[in-house]
Amino acid sequence: MSRTDEVIARAKQVLLLNYKQQPVVLVRGEGAYVWDAEGRRYLDLIAGIATCALGHCHPGVIAAAKQQLDTLWHVSNVFYSEPQIALAERLTKASGLPGARAFFCNSGAEANEALIKLARRCQRERGQKDRFEIITFEGGFHGRTLATVTATAQPKYQQGFEPLPQGFVYAPYGDLDAVKRLLGPQTAAILVEPIQGEGGVRPAPKGFLAGLQQLCAQHGLLLLLDEVQTGIGRTGKPFAFQHEGITPDAFSLAKSLGNGLPIGAMVCSDEVGKALPSGTHGSTFGGNPVTATAACATWDLATAPETMKENEAKGEHLRDLAEALKARRPERVKDVRGRGLLFGIEVDTGAADVLARCRVNGLLANLAGEKTVRFAPAYVTTREQLGEGLAIFERSL
Ligand SMILES: Cc1ncc(COP(=O)(O)O)c(C=O)c1O
Incomplete structure (x- = not known):
């Protein structure tokens, strides 16, 4: 054998x-x-x-992670540790989001889960408690937790897991008019991939993301970008939304972030980030010193x-x-x-x-x-x- x-x-x-x-x-x-x-x-x-x-x-990432392995493996997020601050400094600076802040987790699904929770609470904080619904796109992929699989508008990933959480509606990717038809007093946010990865590597049509940003601005919605697959320099910019000259309210990262070590991130503007104050969200391993150190080393080389x-x-x-x-x-x-x-x-x-x-x-x-x-x-x-x-x-x- x-x-x-x-x-x-x-x-x-x-x-x-x-x-x-x-x-x-x-x-x-x-x-x-x-x-x-x-x-x-x-x-x-x-x-x-x-x-x-x-x-x-990669030898550079190995060297950084090894040094951290010999120094400190893990601390609770009730204490500060420098690697995750150094990583947050890199991501927020490159993001261009006003007063950007970062939250760390362990995967793409968790990063998107943070976006979803952020959108709901943000609308509540703005006094819009009926705005809970998130518009996502057919053919998209956002993860496998119950909320993110519901955000994933592909029946094959959802079947058998009903009842699915409420609050997600779907539009054809690239169709601004269809998005407009879904808007209502319940709409909280739009969640979109700049290039649909799992859905067949489909880049957003030119102007689509800018159109979504305009709709969000007009209707008081959050624009959420899923950069889990496209982020960290893969498309030629640190984040793919930067090709379109737009600024989302928040976006998610994972995959390339740790060069293979499990780390995810949610980056948001200071204004919307206020909706998740102390005690509202968290993760045991999020921003772990070893994965954050590997991510810093990855970032410096990948986004040169x-x-x-x-x-x-x-x-x-x-x-x-x-x-x-x-x-x-x-x-x-x-x-x-x-x-x-x-x-x-x-x-x-x-x-x-x-x-x-x-x-x-x-x-x-x-x-x-x-x-x-x-x-x-x-x-x-x-x-x-x-x-x-x-x-x-x-x-x-
Ligand atoms: C765009 C996108 N979002 C989210 C996810 C989920 O990431 P994870 O498997 O790390 O939870 C993926 C995974 O393929 C993805 O491609």
């Missing part, structure tokens, strides 16, 4: 069977590559799952201007390669979408099979929506590696 078969057999005995797992046991990673238990190497163009922004085992510029340029390179592939195989490749290093290639059918063949051929990516293969490469991925990845993808079609 191979080590892979042995590990998978053990997993099937003891793990909850909630994931559709590929028959691979990954044991080691370095940069853009990972290795399995049989010693096979894979080009990882999904970088964990859009998490390892600087690639696997030359890195972000390169991310945008590599994204264009990826687009050129994908467009050329589409021209060669128009019957199979139907669309290419994305921005910077968040990219999707839509195939006519059988995306899951393409993905499985990619893996056999030494390339890791993942599925976004029914028909789209998603790439979220680490920022250290070279143009040559992107070319190698696209060549494997083509062979796997």
